[in-house]
Amino acid sequence: MAALISIAVFGIALLYIELTNSKKIQLPLAVVGLLVTLGLTVMQWNHPSSSFNNMAVTDNYSVAFNASILLSTMFVVLLSAYYYEDVKQHVAEIMALMLFTVFGAFLITSFSNMIMLFLGIETLSIPLYVLAGSKKFSLRSNEASFKYFLMGAFASAILLLGITLVYGASATFQLSAISDYVNNTKQLPGIFYMGIILILVGFSFKVAAAPFHFWTPDVYEGSPTLITAFMATVVKIAGFAAFYRLFSSAFSSIATFWEPLLWGMIILTLLISNFAALLQKGVKRLLAYSSISHAGFLLLGIIALNKLSAGGIFYYTLAYSLATIPAFGVLILVKNHRNSDDSIDAFNGLAKKNPLLAIVMSVALLSMAGIPITAGFFAKYYIFVAAIDSGYILLTIFAVLAAVLGVFYYFRLLNAMFLKEGEAEKIKIPVVFGISLLITTILTLAMGVFPDYIIKLL
Amino acid sequence: MGQITSAIQLIPIEHYMILCLTLFSIGVMGVLFRRNAIVILMCIELMLNSVNLLLAAFSAYHADAGGQIFVFFIMVVAAAEVAVGLSILVMMKRNNNSVDINLLSRLKG
Amino acid sequence: MSLLFYILAALSVLTGLGVVLARNPINSVLSLIACFLTIAGHYVLLNAQFLAVVHVIVYTGAIMVLFLFVIMLMDMNRANEPHKKWTTKLAATLSGCLLLLVLLASTAKVMLGGPAPVLSPDMGLIKNLGMVLYRDYLYPFETSAILFLSAMVGAMVLGKHEPKKI
Numbered sequence: 227m228a229a230l231i232s233i234a235v236f237g238i239a240l241l242y243i244e245l246t247n248s249k250k251i252q253l254p255l256a257v258v259g260l261l262v263t264l265g266l267t268v269m270q271w272n273h274p275s276s277s278f279n280n281m282a283v284t285d286n287y288s289v290a291f292n293a294s295i296l297l298s299t300m301f302v303v304l305l306s307a308y309y310y311e312d313v314k315q316h317v318a319e320i321m322a323l324m325l326f327t328v329f330g331a332f333l334i335t336s337f338s339n340m341i342m343l344f345l346g347i348e349t350l351s352i353p354l355y356v357l358a359g360s361k362k363f364s365l366r367s368n369e370a371s372f373k374y375f376l377m378g379a380f381a382s383a384i385l386l387l388g389i390t391l392v393y394g395a396s397a398t399f400q401l402s403a404i405s406d407y408v409n410n411t412k413q414l415p416g417i418f419y420m421g422i423i424l425i426l427v428g429f430s431f432k433v434a435a436a437p438f439h440f441w442t443p444d445v446y447e448g449s450p451t452l453i454t455a456f457m458a459t460v461v462k463i464a465g466f467a468a469f470y471r472l473f474s475s476a477f478s479s480i481a482t483f484w485e486p487l488l489w490g491m492i493i494l495t496l497l498i499s500n501f502a503a504l505l506q507k508g509v510k511r512l513l514a515y516s517s518i519s520h521a522g523f524l525l526l527g528i529i530a531l532n533k534l535s536a537g538g539i540f541y542y543t544l545a546y547s548l549a550t551i552p553a554f555g556v557l558i559l560v561k562n563h564r565n566s567d568d569s570i571d572a573f574n575g576l577a578k579k580n581p582l583l584a585i586v587m588s589v590a591l592l593s594m595a596g597i598p599i600t601a602g603f604f605a606k607y608y609i610f611v612a613a614i615d616s617g618y619i620l621l622t623i624f625a626v627l628a629a630v631l632g633v634f635y636y637f638r639l640l641n642a643m644f645l646k647e648g649e650a651e652k653i654k655i656p657v658v659f660g661i662s663l664l665i666t667t668i669l670t671l672a673m674g675v676f677p678d679y680i681i682k683l684l
Numbered sequence: 685m686g687q688i689t690s691a692i693q694l695i696p697i698e699h700y701m702i703l704c705l706t707l708f709s710i711g712v713m714g715v716l717f718r719r720n721a722i723v724i725l726m727c728i729e730l731m732l733n734s735v736n737l738l739l740a741a742f743s744a745y746h747a748d749a750g751g752q753i754f755v756f757f758i759m760v761v762a763a764a765e766v767a768v769g770l771s772i773l774v775m776m777k778r779n780n781n782s783v784d785i786n787l788l789s790r791l792k793g
Numbered sequence: 794m795s796l797l798f799y800i801l802a803a804l805s806v807l808t809g810l811g812v813v814l815a816r817n818p819i820n821s822v823l824s825l826i827a828c829f830l831t832i833a834g835h836y837v838l839l840n841a842q843f844l845a846v847v848h849v850i851v852y853t854g855a856i857m858v859l860f861l862f863v864i865m866l867m868d869m870n871r872a873n874e875p876h877k878k879w880t881t882k883l884a885a886t887l888s889g890c891l892l893l894l895v896l897l898a899s900t901a902k903v904m905l906g907g908p909a910p911v912l913s914p915d916m917g918l919i920k921n922l923g924m925v926l927y928r929d930y931l932y933p934f935e936t937s938a939i940l941f942l943s944a945m946v947g948a949m950v951l952g953k954h955e956p957k958k959i
Contacts, residue, residue, distance in 0.1 A: 234939050241946065278932035319950050326943040333936060341754055341933045348761045349940045355768050356947030359775060362955070368776045371951075375769050376724060380715060382765075383731040386758065387708060390738050391899075394701075397746040399754065417701070420899035695798050698900060703802045705896040707809050707828075713889025714813035717882060722864060723821050726812055729856070730825065736848075737832050744839045749916055749925040752844055756926070759851050760937050764944035766856050770863050771952035777867050778954070 227277055227284070229266040229292065230332050233259065237325035244318035249310075256303050256321045260328075264296045280400065281339050288336035290540050290683055291467040295331050298459040298547040299324060302452065304662035305555050309452045311656075320360055323353035324456060331464035335471070340389045340399040343468060347385070347432060350464060351378045354457060358449040370448025377431065377441040385428025391421030404476040414480070422477060422484055426491075429472075433465040435521045436495040443502075446514035451561065454510065455554035458517045459547040466524050470539055473528055481531055488529045489621060495522035496628035503635045509557055509568050512635060513550070516594055519632060520546050526618070526625055527609045534612035537684040541608050544680065545601035545673055549593035552666045555659065556587040563653050570639055574648025583653060584643045586663045593670050595636040596629050601673035608681060700741035707734035721776075725769050732762050798838055805831040818864050826857050841917035 236259025243251055267289055274285040303321065310317045330349030337343045355378060359371025393399060395418035396407040408414065427438060434442040446454045477484060496519060503515035520542075527539040557568060560583070564572045577584035593602035606629055613622045642648075655663075673680055707730060714727030736755045743751025808831065811824030829852045836845035915921050926934060 230936075237939075238942070279929050281930075281932040315955065316950050319946055323943055323947060323950075326939055326946075329936075329939050339933075341757055341930065342936075344754075345757060345761070345933050345936060345940065348764070349936065349943065352764055352768055352940065353943045353947060355772065356943075356951055359772055359951055362775060362951065363779065365779055368772070368779055372721065372772050372776055375765075375772055376715075376721075376728075379725075379728045379765055379769065380731075382761075383708075383711070383728055383735065386732065386735045387738075390735050390742065393739065393751060393754075394697075394742040397742075397748055399750055416899035416901060420896065695795050699798070699802070701900045702897060703805065705900065706806055706893060709889050709893035709896065710806070710809045710813055712892055713885055716885035716888060717813060720818055722818055722860065723812070726821055726825050726860065729852075730809055730812055730828065733829065733832055733852070737835055740836055740839050740841045740844060744841065744916070747916065749922060750929075752841055752917060752922060753926055753930050755841075755844055756847065757933055757937060759847065761940065763851060763856060764940055766859060767944050767948045768951070770859060771948040774863065774867065775951045 227282070229263050229270065230329065232263045232266050233325055233329050233332065236260075236263070237322045237329065240318050240322040240325065244316075244322075249317060252318045252321060253303065253307050256325065257300060259325060260296050260300045260303065263328075264293060264300075267292045267296060276338070280402075281342055282333075282336050283338045284336055287471070287536055287540075287684060288332075288467070291335040291463060291543070292332055294540070294544045294547065295328060295335070295460055295463050297544075298463065298551060299328050299456070301551045301662050301666055302456045302459070304658050305455070305551070305558065306452055308656040308659045309450075309558060316360065320357060323357055327353045327357070327456075327460060331460055334464050334468035337468065337471070338401050338475075340393070340401075343472065344382075344386060344389060346468070348382060350461065351382070351432075354378075354453075354461065357453045357456070358445060360453065361450045364450075366448040367450060370445045373441055373448070374445045377445075381428050381431030381438070384424050384431070388421045388424030388426075388428055391417040391424065393421075395421065401472070401476040405479065408477070408479045419483060422480075423487065425472070426484060426487060429465070429469050430491060433462060433469060433521050433524075434518050435491055435525060436498045436518065437491070439495065439498070439518045439521070442518055443511050443514040446517070447508065447510045451510065451554055451558045454514075455551050458513070458550050458554070462517070462521070462524075463543040463547060466521075466528075466539055466543055470528050470536065474531060474535070478531060485529055485531075488525060489618075492522050492525045492529065492621060493624060495519065495525065496625060500628050500631045500635075503632070506635070507569050509570055509573065509639065512570070512639070513553060513557070516632070516635075517550070519628065520594070522628070523606060523609055523625060526613045526621065529618060529621070530609075530612040530616040532612060532616050534608065534615055537681050538605075538608040538612045540684050541601075541673075541677070541681050542605040545593060545605040545670065548666050548670045548673070549590040549600075549602060552586050552663045552670075553590040553594070555663050555666075556583050556590075559583065559653050559655065559659070563651075570642050571648070573639060573642045574646040576643040576648070578648075579652050582655065582660075583663075586667050587643065588640055589667045589670055591636040591639055593674070595633045597633075599671065599674045601670045601677070603674060604677040604681070608677075697741060697745050701738065704734045704738035704741070707731075707737070721773055725766070725773070729762065729766070732758060798835070801831050801834045801838070804828075805835070819861075822857060822860050822864065825860075826853050829853050829857070836917075839917070843917055843919050843922055 243255055270284050270289050276283040327350055330346050333342055333346030337346055355371055355375040358374045359367055361367035395415050396404050431438040499515045499519035503512055506512040524542055527535045560572055561568045593600035596602045596606040610622050711727045711731035715724050718724050736758055739751045739755050805828055808824050808828035812821045815821045815824055833845045833848050
């Protein structure tokens with residue numbers, strides 16, 4: 227609870243700091259806020275508690291996910307120092323909105339009541355609609371924001387209908403009570419099943435899994451790059467934390483019903499995203515499709531539904547975030563340097579003049595592709611082990627093939643950076659920016675070499 | 685009040701469900717059907733309201749106040765959503781001079 | 794008395810269709826207001842009196858007026874919406890009907906279990922709801938403050954008119 231209050235208080239404090247209009251205070255305050263909250267979060271480790279009539283539960287699961295959300299947000303905020311260098315207005319508001327998004331993410335990692343799930347998802351989404359449109363004079367940003375808003379509101383309505391139908395059958399919003407209801411009822415009514423389907427649809431909209439992924443490439447491409455990095459990491463982590471929490475507690479007893487649906491979704495997601503990614507010319511869209519394909523792998527952890535799942539999903543989301551943030555970071559620098567050209571050709575010959583950027587980008591891409599000694603390898607490994615443990619052998623083989631396909635498009639970018647000739651010149655890396663890139667890269671490698679420390683947490 | 689209460693017990697919950705699901709489907713149809721962004725926003729409001737009514741009906745039939753409380757939270761969220769949505773629309777209109785969603789196809793691919 | 798329900802239900806569906814089918818956005822708004830009023834009537838029938846009042850004040854009084862303001866101020870009150878292709882319209886209608894069919898199919902054989910509903914007439918009154926809201930549901934109530942704050946800040950960030958500089 228203390229962490230939740232602290233993030234809200236720092237968010238509000240940032241709004242007041244806007245009055246001074248001095249960026250020298252804003253960024254450090256946001257970082258201090260995140261660090262304090264991180265400290266308060268970690269202090270809750272191994273101190274499970276539930277508060278407010280069991281509305282919110284704090285356990286190691288939520289603490290771990292909250293910590294990784296805070297870590298990702300911190301790296302994004304560090305990148306923002308450079309990104310918003312020339313922007314005069316609203317920088318403090320944008321950071322405050324980021325903190326409020328994190329507040330919403332906290333709510334859904336630790337919910338135990340459907341009301342909190344809904345409120346948390348909305349608190350997570352509403353600031354993001356605004357953030358996506360925060361480049362006010364860019365039409366693309368406007369449109370991304372609007373598209374994200376429409377899809378988000380539509381998905382919320384569907385999720386709500388699902389929650390309502392489940393409530394209609396079980397007469398409760400409490401997860402444990404729903405689980406009891408499922409266990410004690412011989413024949414569940416049709417509306418309960420319908421409710422689960424609708425909740426599944428709502429969630430797959432939010433975490434961008436096929437067939438409800440179509441908004442993702444457009445929104446990711448149109449939003450300001452920094453915000454895209456933020457969306458791609460924080461929403462994914464929180465969304466999957468909530469997804470697994472809901473389906474592993476309330477609906478675990480009728481897994482035979484929803485697992486086939488999820489099975490189909492995984493196949494579709496992996497197929498569509500990987501083939502579409504092969505065709506992309508822009509790096510931002512490529513990363514968007516790669517993010518969809520990661521959602522497919524993560525769903526594998528949910529369908530497995532065993533004691534390895536939680537750890538696998540946690541490891542995967544952390545590894546994915548630590549790879550995504552530097553990838554978008556390098557993209558920001560290259561894009562700024564090339565007059566907002568974000569095609570793969572813009573990366574031609576990057577390694578010659580900017581070896582550091584090229585190395586950071588390659589580690590990130592290798593981690594996303596799942597090549598050993600990066601975190602991404604063990605992320606996929608743990609998820610696959612969990613799935614095989616539950617008997618999804620065919621599905622795992624399919625996922626491995628999809629991962630192999632994924633290597634192709636990541637290597638296209640690597641090929642452009644290292645082998646192709648280009649008129650790249652030296653790009654100056656701002657200090658804070660560089661530190662953020664380096665730390666994420668080192669963490670990715672460290673997680674790849676010593677995976678045990680992370681996976682044993684959950 | 686007693687009269688109303690006894691009347692409602694004559695109406696089976698199924699009829700409420702049919703009504704609300706019909707309204708919800710009309711809303712979904714509108715979202716797919718229309719091009720004017722502001723009308724689409726209204727259709728989403730219609731969907732949310734059909735859910736609200738369904739929650740209130742379930743809440744009455746289960747004699748559980750939780751459903752009605754949830755309706756208040758949905759109203760809170762709807763109000764916040766509309767405020768943000770309309771300001772996005774205003775911003776778009778200012779830059780673009782149109783709220784036709786087919787202009788969004790610039791972002792296609 | 795139960796006739797009242799069916800009349801209101803028919804009105805809700807008709808006005809709901811009006812929202813979707815009206816050519817002019819203003820007509821859509823008015824139709825939606827009428828629809829919300831019938832929904833308020835349903836709330837009264839369901840013994841949710843406080844909810845009915847809040848619904849009228851918040852939705853009809855605030856949200857819909859906001860819609861009207863935006864339509865008027867932005868000069869969108871003309872039926873100049875270009876036609877979608879009839880194939881798109883047909884597909885939209887079909888998918889709407891299909892969704893309805895699927896949803897209705899799931900309501901067949903509803904077994905809500907337990908004893909027959911006992912409607913307590915006081916459940917929807919302020920006193921009772923207040924007790925539940927501020928005792929059992931205090932946590933979501935408090936956290937929704939941040940939701941409102943972020944929506945407020947967001948609307949101001951986006952809505953504020955600034956000369957083109959950046």
